Structure formats: C-alpha cells, structure tokens
Amino acid sequence: MAEANRRAGTISGPTWIIAKTQTAAHGRRGRAWSNPKGNFAGTLVLHPKDPPEIVSLRSFVAALALFEACVALTGRPEAFSLKWPNDVLLHGGKLAGILLASAGQGGSLDSLAIGIGVNLKEAPNTSELEQHAVAPTSLQSIGASVDTEDFALELAAAYAKWETQFVTYGFAPIREAWLAKAARLGDVITARTVGEEHSGTFEGIDAAGNLILQTSKGLREIAAADVYFQ
Numbered sequence: 001m002a003e004a005n006r007r008a009g010t011i012s013g014p015t016w017i018i019a020k021t022q023t024a025a026h027g028r029r030g031r032a033w034s035n036p037k038g039n040f041a042g043t044l045v046l047h048p049k050d051p052p053e054i055v056s057l058r059s060f061v062a063a064l065a066l067f068e069a070c071v072a073l074t075g076r077p078e079a080f081s082l083k084w085p086n087d088v089l090l091h092g093g094k095l096a097g098i099l100l101a102s103a104g105q106g107g108s109l110d111s112l113a114i115g116i117g118v119n120l121k122e123a124p125n126t127s128e129l130e131q132h133a134v135a136p137t138s139l140q141s142i143g144a145s146v147d148t149e150d151f152a153l154e155l156a157a158a159y160a161k162w163e164t165q166f167v168t169y170g171f172a173p174i175r176e177a178w179l180a181k182a183a184r185l186g187d188v189i190t191a192r193t194v195g196e197e198h199s200g201t202f203e204g205i206d207a208a209g210n211l212i213l214q215t216s217k218g219l220r221e222i223a224a225a226d227v228y229f230q
Contacts, residue, residue: 001101001115004043008103008111011045014160018042018152038121039138040151044114044159054171055102055112057209059086060178061166062098062114065159067181070095070118072154074144081183083134084202084211084227088118089183093137095119116155120146132190132228171207179204184229189213191225198222199230 004017019041044062048055066088071077081089088096096118104110119138139146166174179185182204190199191211200215210221 001043001099001113004045004113004115005101005103005111008045008113011047011111013047014163015045016042016152016156017045018148020148036119036122036124038148040116040118040120040148040155042116042152042155044116044156046112046114048109048112050109052102052109053208055109056100057171057174058112058114058163058166059098059100060171060174060209061162062086062116062159063088064162064174064177064181065155066096066098066116066118068158068162069151069154070139072158073146073151074139074142076142076144079142080181082178082181083183084205085209085224087134089134090137090139090142092134092183093123093141094134095137095139118151120148120151132230134229171209175205175207175209188230190228190230191222192228193222193225198225 021037022041063082063086067080067082070080070088079091083089086098087094096116099115101113102109102111119136121138121140123136123138184202185204187202188199189202190197191213198213198215198220200213200220203212203214206212206221210223211225213220213222
C-alpha cells in the first residue's frame with residue numbers, strides 16, 4: 001500500500017501492485033499483519049469520482065471479488081464466507097483481510113488504494129491472538145495449492161466484474177450478494193468500537209454498509225467496529 005500511495009499520482013487507470021515480500025505490512029487501525037512467504041499481498045489503485053461515503057463501499061466489492069476468486073481456484077463455495085466489515089473466512093478461520101486507504105483534499109478523493117492480504121500458503125502465528133478473535137487459516141489447509149500469480153489474475157478479473165456492477169447498478173445488488181455470503185447472519189455477535197462494546201443479533205447491513213445489530217436496547221447501526229463471534 002505504501003508503494004501504491006507513492007505511485008498513485010502517476011497511475012491513470014486501475015492498476016494492481018503486487019508485493020512478493022513485505023517488511024512493514026499492517027492491517028486496520030495500524031495492527032501488524034503477518035505475511036509469510038508464498039502468501040498474497042496486493043493493492044489495487046483506483047481514481048473513483050464518487051463521494052467518500054460511496055467510495056468506502058468498495059470494501060464490499062473487494063470482499064465479493066475475493067470470495068469469487070477463492071471459489072474459482074478451489075471449487076469449494078461452501079467453505080468460504082464473509083465477515084463484516086472486511087474479512088474472508090475459510091471454514092470459520094480468517095483467510096483474508098481488506099484495507100482501504102484514500103488520498104485527497106477538501107472532501108474529494110484523488111485516489112483509492114484497496115489493500116488485500118490472503119493466506120495462500122501459511123497462516124500467521126496465533127500466539128498473540130486477541131480473545132474471541134477469529135484464528136487465521138490458509139488455502140493450503142484444505143489442500144489447495146495456489147501461487148500468487150494465479151491468484152492475482154483470478155482476483156483482478158473478479159474485481160473488474162464486481163466493480164462494473166457497482167458502478168452500473170449501485171450498492172443494492174452488492175449488498176444483497178454480500179449478505180448471501182455473510183458469516184453468522186442471525187447469530188449473536190459483539191461489535192467493539194473505540195469506546196464502546198455492543199452485543200446483539202446480527203441482522204444485516206444497511207444501505208450505507210453499516211452493521212445492524214438487534215441489542216437489548218434496540219436496533220443499532222454501527223459504522224466502524226471490530227466484530228467478535230461468541
């Protein structure tokens with residue numbers, strides 16, 4: 001993502017930047033992201049014209065593309081699911097993460113970087129895993145041997161398809177497709193924001209991509225949080 005941000009001003013069209021190795025990988029809120037050799041690390045650079053609240057919905061577009069690429073390369077649609085806001089799960093374990101970073105001034109965006117990390121060969125060490133956090137897994141764990149180049153090609157094609165649908169028809173069909181693959185829909189989950197924690201039944205996501213929880217205090221819509229399963 002650092003390289004994508006450095007090059008963003010010289011890139012005219014959608015461009016993927018793939019890292020064979022990383023020395024400073026990170027996830028949401030600056031958390032460390034382990035990227036063992038053989039795993040996928042890539043960033044898509046875009047120059048969207050939408051307002052920021054629409055641009056941010058591309059995390060769901062990326063999640064659907066990741067899901068589709070994983071299914072295409074393994075033939076195992078039942079094995080994968082999507083975890084709000086930005087993870088892909090394999091048999092309930094964390095397989096992939098998505099991170100969006102934008103650049104711009106005055107409420108408008110000049111560029112968007114969609115960073116994606118996928119455990120193709122190896123899952124990171126779980127010694128420092130937070131309590132109730134989803135443990136990592138890899139495609140190799142189900143006997144799927146996929147190299148980074150093949151994954152990049154499949155992912156790029158899948159993203160281009162979903163991006164076209166998003167630009168043409170808006171978020172509604174993206175939302176429906178995402179919900180059809182959502183993990184723990186209808187179950188009790190916990191959403192932790194910077195200062196609060198809410199537990200309740202996962203009812204879905206709204207038209208802005210917010211998490212909808214039915215809690216003991218009523219319905220809550222949460223824009224950003226870390227989700228934990230019980």
